[in-house]
Amino acid sequence: MPETAPISAVxxxxxxxxxxxxxxxxxAFGHLLSAQSAAGVTGDILExxxxxxxSAVLLGDHLRPGERLTVCDLFDSEAGDEDNAAExxxxxxxxxxxxxxxxxxxxxxxxxxxxxxxxxxVLADGRIPAGSCRFxxxxxxxxxxxxxxxxxxxxxxxxxxxxxxxxxxxxxxTPGVSAAVWEAVFTGGLRPVLLTPMKFxxxxxxxxxxxxxxxxxxxxxxxxTVDEDTIAGVRVLRLNYRVKAxxxxxxxxxxxxxxxxxxxxxxxxxxxRTLRERRAVPPVPSA
Ligand SMILES: C[S@@+](CC[C@H](N)C(=O)[O-])C[C@H]1O[C@@H](n2cnc3c(N)ncnc32)[C@H](O)[C@@H]1O
Numbered sequence: 309m310p311e312t313a314p315i316s317a318v319x320x321x322x323x324x325x326x327x328x329x330x331x332x333x334x335x336a337f338g339h340l341l342s343a344q345s346a347a348g349v350t351g352d353i354l355e356x357x358x359x360x361x362x363s364a365v366l367l368g369d370h371l372r373p374g375e376r377l378t379v380c381d382l383f384d385s386e387a388g389d390e391d392n393a394a395e396x397x398x399x400x401x402x403x404x405x406x407x408x409x410x411x412x413x414x415x416x417x418x419x420x421x422x423x424x425x426x427x428x429x430v431l432a433d434g435r436i437p438a439g440s441c442r443f444x445x446x447x448x449x450x451x452x453x454x455x456x457x458x459x460x461x462x463x464x465x466x467x468x469x470x471x472x473x474x475x476x477x478x479x480x481x482t483p484g485v486s487a488a489v490w491e492a493v494f495t496g497g498l499r500p501v502l503l504t505p506m507k508f509x510x511x512x513x514x515x516x517x518x519x520x521x522x523x524x525x526x527x528x529x530x531x532x533t534v535d536e537d538t539i540a541g542v543r544v545l546r547l548n549y550r551v552k553a554x555x556x557x558x559x560x561x562x563x564x565x566x567x568x569x570x571x572x573x574x575x576x577x578x579x580x581r582t583l584r585e586r587r588a589v590p591p592v593p594s595a
Contacts, residue, residue, distance in 0.1 A: 318411060318412075318415050319412055319415050319416075320415075322362070322365055322366065322416065325360055325361055325362040325365065325412045326359075326360050326362065326403065327359050327360055327361070327362025327363065328359070328362070328447075328475070328506070329362040329363040329366070330506060332504050332505070332506075332532065332547060332548070332549060333473070333504055333506055333507050334366060335530070335532075336473075336502065336504060336507070336509065336522075336547065337363070337366055337367070337370075337443075337445075337473065338366065338369075338370075339521075339522070339525055340443070340471055340509070340518075340521065340522070341353075341367075341370035341442075341443055342370065343521045343524070344442050344443070344471075345370065345372055349442055349467075349469070350372065350374070350375060350442065351375065351440060351441050351442030351443070351467045351470060352375055352376045352377070352378065352436075352440050352441045352442070352465075353367050353370065353371065353375065353376075353377045353378075353441060353442065353443045353444075353445075354377075354378050354379075354380075354436060354441045354443075354444045354445070354461075354462070354465050355367055355377070355378070355379045355380070355444075355445045355447070356379075356380050356381075356428045356431070356444070356445070356446050356447065356448040356458050356461065356462075357380075357381055357428070357445075357446070357447035357448030357449070357475070358379040358380075358381045358409060358447075359381070359400065359404060359409070359447075360403070360404065360408055360409055360412050361409045361412040361413045362412075363445060363447065364377070364379050364409075364413060364421060365412065365413055365416045365417070367421075367443070367445065368413065368416070368417045368421060369416075369417075370443075376421070376422055377421035377422065378421060378422040378423075378424060378436060379409075379421050379422070379423055379424070380423075380424040380425075380426065380428050380430075380431055380448070381406075381409070381423075381424075381425065381448065382396060382425065382426070382427060383404060383405060383406035383409060383425050384404065384405045384406055385425055385426065387427065388427045388429070391451055392427070392449050392451060392454065395449060395450060395451065406423070406425055409423075410423075427454075428448045428449070428454065428457065428458050428461065429454070429457050431461045431465075432457060432460065432461055434464075436461070436464075436465045437465075438464050438465070439464075439465075439466070439467050439468070440465060440467070441462075441465040441466050441467065441470055442466075442467055442470045442471070443470060443471050443472075443473075444461075444462040444465055444466055444470065444471075444472045444473070445472075445473045445475070446458045446459065446462055446472060446473065446474045446475065447473075447474075447475035447476075450476060450481070450482040450484055450485050451484045452483075452484030452485075452487050452488050453484075454484075455474075455484060455485050455487075455488035455489070456488040456491065456492075458488075459472075459474070459488055459489070459492045459496070459498070463492075463496070463498075463512055466511075466512065466513075467513075468512075468513045468514075469511060469513030469514045469517060469518070470511065470512075470513065471501070471509060471510070471511050471518060472498070472509070472510055472511070473507050473508070473509050474489050474507060474508040474509075474510070475506060475507050476506065476507075477489040477490075477503075477507065477508040478505075478508075489508050492510075493510070493539075493540075494540070497512055498510045498511075498512055499511055499512070499515040499542055500515075500539060500542060500544045501515055501518040501519055501522070501544065501545070502518075502519075502522055502544065502545045502546070502547060503537075503544060503545070503546045503547075504546070504547050504548065505548060505549075515542060519543065519545060522545055523545070527547055528550075531549070531550050532547050532548060532549060532550060533546075533547070533548045533549070533550050534546070534547060535548075
């Protein structure tokens with residue numbers, strides 16, 4: 309489900325745009341793109357899979373003079389194969405139109421990006437100049453064949469030390485993405501830099517430099533956890549949300565919740581709520 313419910317009105321803030329681009333990855337994109345700009349790294353930005361523009365709007369925020377954002381999405385066009393059509397029907401058809409994307413994007417930027425309304429496979433024709441992009445976001449089909457193609461497009465499009473972010477590399481419902489991503493690592497020279505719950509970040513270039521850039525920020529102070537793993541000899545950072553401490557419950561309440569069947573605990577909660585509303589008992593933390 310998208311993070312916010314689909315809306316037809318013009319979004320007032322970026323969070324109003326429905327989509328799957330969550331705050332941790334927004335922070336990681338912002339940090340990596342700003343660091344590139346601060347270091348004088350120039351290049352275009354490419355997004356495969358934009359939906360209603362939630363991530364594209366942020367990518368557009370980071371364009372410097374002379375740089376171009378290209379987005380590629382089917383929007384309201386037909387998919388090229390049955391499986392992709394099924395994916396579109398299941399997740400996007402009811403809410404997605406190109407005009408809705410455009411309206412959302414123009415709520416935050418004066419000009420639209422370059423829009424390719426087609427399957428991402430068309431980008432294999434070289435219309436994105438080789439070595440022209442500093443950042444590529446791959447977030448389109450979840451099918452292995454498509455993602456493997458998208459990874460190749462990203463590789464060809466990226467500058468030597470450019471970065472790729474690959475969405476849904478570990479979700480239970482997207483094994484094809486996992487297969488394509490780790491295949492690129494083990495047989496295609498892609499080096500992991502950062503893993504978040506939603507996205508894999510990597511480069512075919514200087515992995516140590518990308519890592520240094522990430523470590524310049526005090527993520528922990530901002531409420532994230534930072535961990536480190538070594539995968540086939542490459543050190544990889546992991547960022548996640550810090551989980552809030554569980555709500556403390558009194559021993560008797562804990563025991564009641566553990567022992568009573570769910571229907572009974574629901575009824576107990578309802579009764580307590582009613583009593584509380586009548587100010588008969590003090591509030592207790594909700595489950
Ligand atoms: C998960 S959504 C993108 C979410 C968006 N990046 C965000 O953060 O809100 C996936 C998008 O990929 C598009 N898509 C699916 N298969 C595609 C294909 N073969 N070629 C191009 N776009 C495709 C869908 O239309 C949908 O808009």
